[in-house]
Amino acid sequence: xxxxxxxxxxxxxxxxxxxxxxxxxxxxxxxxxxxxxxxxxxxxxxxxxxxxxxxxxxxxxxxxxxxxxxxxxxxxxxxxxxxxxxxxxxxxxxxxxxxxxxxxxxxxxxxxxxxxxxxxxxxxxxxxxxxxxxxxxxxxxxxxxxxxxxxxxxxxxxxxxxxxxxxxxxxxxxxxxxxxxxxxxxxxxxxxxxxxxxxxxxxxxxxxxxxxxxxxxxxxxxxxxxxxxxxxxxxxxxxxxxxxxxxxxxxxxxxxxxxxxxxxxxxxxxxxxxxxxxxxxxxxxxxxxxxxxxxxxxxxxxxxxxxxxxxxxxxxxxxxxxxxxxxxxxxxxxxxxxx
Amino acid sequence: xxxxxxxxxxxxxxxxxxxxxxxxxxxxxxxxxxxxxxxxxxxxxxxxxxxxxxxxxxxxxxxxxxxxxxxxxxxxxxxxxxxxxxxxxxxxxxxxxxxxxxxxxxxxxxxxxxxxxxxxxxxxxxxxxxxxxxxxxxxxxxxxxxx
Numbered sequence: 001x002x003x004x005x006x007x008x009x010x011x012x013x014x015x016x017x018x019x020x021x022x023x024x025x026x027x028x029x030x031x032x033x034x035x036x037x038x039x040x041x042x043x044x045x046x047x048x049x050x051x052x053x054x055x056x057x058x059x060x061x062x063x064x065x066x067x068x069x070x071x072x073x074x075x076x077x078x079x080x081x082x083x084x085x086x087x088x089x090x091x092x093x094x095x096x097x098x099x100x101x102x103x104x105x106x107x108x109x110x111x112x113x114x115x116x117x118x119x120x121x122x123x124x125x126x127x128x129x130x131x132x133x134x135x136x137x138x139x140x141x142x143x144x145x146x147x148x149x150x151x152x153x154x155x156x157x158x159x160x161x162x163x164x165x166x167x168x169x170x171x172x173x174x175x176x177x178x179x180x181x182x183x184x185x186x187x188x189x190x191x192x193x194x195x196x197x198x199x200x201x202x203x204x205x206x207x208x209x210x211x212x213x214x215x216x217x218x219x220x221x222x223x224x225x226x227x228x229x230x231x232x233x234x235x236x237x238x239x240x241x242x243x244x245x246x247x248x249x250x251x252x253x254x255x256x257x258x259x260x261x262x263x264x265x266x267x268x269x270x271x272x273x274x275x276x277x278x279x280x281x282x283x284x285x286x287x288x289x290x291x292x293x294x295x296x297x298x299x300x301x302x303x304x305x306x307x308x309x310x311x312x313x314x315x316x317x318x319x320x321x322x323x324x325x326x327x328x329x330x331x332x333x334x335x336x337x338x339x
Numbered sequence: 340x341x342x343x344x345x346x347x348x349x350x351x352x353x354x355x356x357x358x359x360x361x362x363x364x365x366x367x368x369x370x371x372x373x374x375x376x377x378x379x380x381x382x383x384x385x386x387x388x389x390x391x392x393x394x395x396x397x398x399x400x401x402x403x404x405x406x407x408x409x410x411x412x413x414x415x416x417x418x419x420x421x422x423x424x425x426x427x428x429x430x431x432x433x434x435x436x437x438x439x440x441x442x443x444x445x446x447x448x449x450x451x452x453x454x455x456x457x458x459x460x461x462x463x464x465x466x467x468x469x470x471x472x473x474x475x476x477x478x479x480x481x482x483x484x485x486x
Contacts, residue, residue, distance in 0.1 A: 042379040049384055052352040056395070059345035059482060061419035063392060130390075221389035229392035229419045 011089060011098040018085050024290055025241035026050040028248070031294055032302045039306035050241060057234030065227050067127040076122030077228075077235035083114035084242045090172065091249050094260025094285040095180065097173045105153050105170045108250070112149075112205070115239050116142045122236075123224025134223015137313045138207070138214035144320035145204040148197050151328035155194045156185065156254050159335040172250075176257040184258030190339040194331035195255045200324045202247045202300040204316065206240065209301075210308035211316050244301070248293040256292060263288060349395075349421070350479035352384040353471070356394030356418065360411050361443070362401030365461040366428040370398060373471070378464045385471060391417040396474050402430035402437040403445040415451055421481035423474040425455045427467065432456050 011017055030047040037044025046052075064070055089098040090108055120138055123131035154168070160178045161169035169175060175185075185191045204211040215223050225236055263284045267277050311319070359367055373380045374387060388394045391414050403411060415424065424447075429435040431447040447453055454477050457470035 037379070037381060040376055042376045043382040044379070045381050045384055046351075049352065052348040052384060055344045055348035056352040058341075059349055060395075060421070063417070063419050217387075217389035222393070225393070226390045227392060233393060 012085065016088050016091070016093060016096075016098050021085055021088050021242045021245060022238065024293070025238070025243075025245040026054065027290075028244050028293060028297050029241040032244075032297055032305075035298060035302040036305050039302065050237070054234045054238060057237070058231050060230040062230030062232060063227075065126050065128070068227065069125045072125040073122060074232060076118045076125065077232045077239065080115040080118030080239045081235055081242070083111050083118070084239055084246060087111040087246055088242070088249075091246065092173050092176050092253055093249075093282070093289050094176060094253075094257065095264060096282055096285055104172050105157065108172065109150065109153070112246070113142065113146075115243055119224050119236060119239070122228070122232075123226075126227035128227045130220045130222075130226040131224045133220050134214050134216075134226070138224065140313050140317055141204060141207065141211060141214050144317045145201050148320055148324040148328045149201050149205070151325060151332055152194045152198045152201070152254075155328060155331040155335045156191070158332065159185065159188070159191060162335065162338055172253060176253050176260060179257030180261035180264070182258070183261075184256050186255040187258070190334035191255065191331055193327040193334075195251075197324045197327040197331070198251050198254065199296070199300050200327075201320075202251065202296070203304055204320060205247055206243050206301070209305040210311045212310060213313045213316060216310060244297060245293060248296040248300075249289060251296050252289060252292045259288060259292070260285060346479065346482050349482040350475050352386075353395045353423075353475040353478055354386045354388040354393055355396050355398055355471070356388050356391045356414070357398045357400070358411055358414055360399055360401035360407040360431065360447075361404035362428070362430060366400035366430075369461045369464060370400070370427060370467060373464050373467050378468060380468055380471065383468075383472060383475070385475075391415075392419060394418050394422070395478055396423045396425055396471065398425050398427050398471075399431050399447055400427045402434050402440075402443045403447055405442050405444050408444045408450070411447075412450060421478055421485060423454045423478050423481070424451060425457065425470055425474050426453055427457050427470070428462060429458055429460045432458060435460060 013019060027047065029050040030045075033049060034044045034047050064073055087108060090104045090111070116138060120135050123135050156175060157169045160175045161167045163182070164174070164178060179185055186195050203209065207215050215225065220226070225233060228236060264281060267281050267284070357367070357370060372378065374385070391397070395418075397415055397418055399411060401407070426432055426447055430437065431445055434440070434443055434445045437443050455470045455474045457466055459466060462470075
């Protein structure tokens with residue numbers, strides 16, 4: 001009983017939880033900044049720059065505006081952080097899962113909304129007009145991303161569900177297990193449009209270029225963050241970094257989960273077994289996951305950041321509800337007819 | 340250890356907030372040029388912040404016109420401690436060619452403590468980077484002294 005409690009505590013605080021999210025999320029962010037700089041022929045900041053930014057912000061004075069609701073203002077970033085850490089627990093690392101459930105995809109969908117909501121609530125509590133503008137834009141961005149995201153998850157769920165005979169599969173663990181046995185879903189022609197759609201959803205969900213109308217720093221002073229300073233601002237920056245990790249690892253698990261099977265085979269063909277093999281598999285899983293997350297970040301965030309300019313909010317909405325949704329819908333229809 | 344981390348990081352991640360106090364736009368352009376690929380101040384961690392609440396270093400350009408003075412002071416007050424104030428160009432230091440005009444209230448050091456002055460009309464980007472790096476060091480000192 002106590003051992004179980006300790007195990008879950010370790011899950012929440014260390015491995016797929018807080019510490020892991022903090023380190024890998026910030027590293028992803030740093031690599032992204034460095035790569036964007038290199039693409040623009042700059043030297044760029046050190047890869048550890050997000051850590052410096054975070055610790056510096058922890059040491060700064062926190063100013064709470066007179067007009068703000070103190071409790072909401074200070075609690076909002078922490079609520080977002082908690083939701084993201086819990087969310088990461090539901091995302092398997094290939095064969096390793098902290099919590100597995102019959103319908104974890106639905107939980108993930110809800111939890112994915114909480115960080116966006118927390119930043120909106122926090123921004124709204126300050127009463128700043130910049131936050132007001134940012135808030136309405138963030139709301140539209142979240143709405144735009146939600147439809148294609150749900151369609152992608154439905155398409156994947158139907159595909160795996162049809163193959164395993166359970167109708168619609170809403171368990172991410174199940175989806176990964178299926179891919180480890182039958183190869184990655186991206187190798188499947190009918191799933192490629194959904195994968196492309198998910199890649200397009202990633203920059204929208206994380207609010208990076210060109211879908212960063214809600215946090216346009218040159219135009220509305222980073223919108224909802226305009227009144228934040230010190231540690232709460234640092235936590236919001238951390239939330240952004242973890243969200244990057246969450247979405248990229250979700251992509252890896254949804255479409256590239258088959259690689260986990262390859263890792264397992266590799267370890268077993270080396271003639272290892274028992275606890276050592278288990279440890280090695282977990283270690284390799286994490287390393288491969290991180291490498292793939294970096295690759296997905298480069299494709300969806302860094303490269304897109306370096307070559308595009310900011311879109312207007314109605315263009316974002318139109319893009320997601322036509323192009324991206326159509327791609328996801330194609331996959332859904334194909335999966336529905338068993339292709 | 341946590342305090343040590345914060346102290347180390349303070350000098351490595353200075354975010355700038357730029358206030359134009361009646362500048363002719365020369366210094367403003369030159370400040371932005373510091374962030375371009377050629378000089379790339381981001382390699383030292385510099386970043387232009389949109390809101391004074393995110394900033395560590397306030398860069399003031401222009402001769403502090405009577406109209407802008409209350410706004411400049413109010414913006415500087417909104418920057419959380421520890422903070423550094425850098426004047427860029429000759430105007431906020433001495434008034435430059437506008438000295439003696441009825442409509443300017445400079446120099447800035449009459450109203451707030453200025454940490455670094457970067458002189459020139461306009462200063463070269465190298466001089467600006469040098470001044471900002473000095474300001475980042477002062478920022479770290481301030482953090483150390485506060486603790």
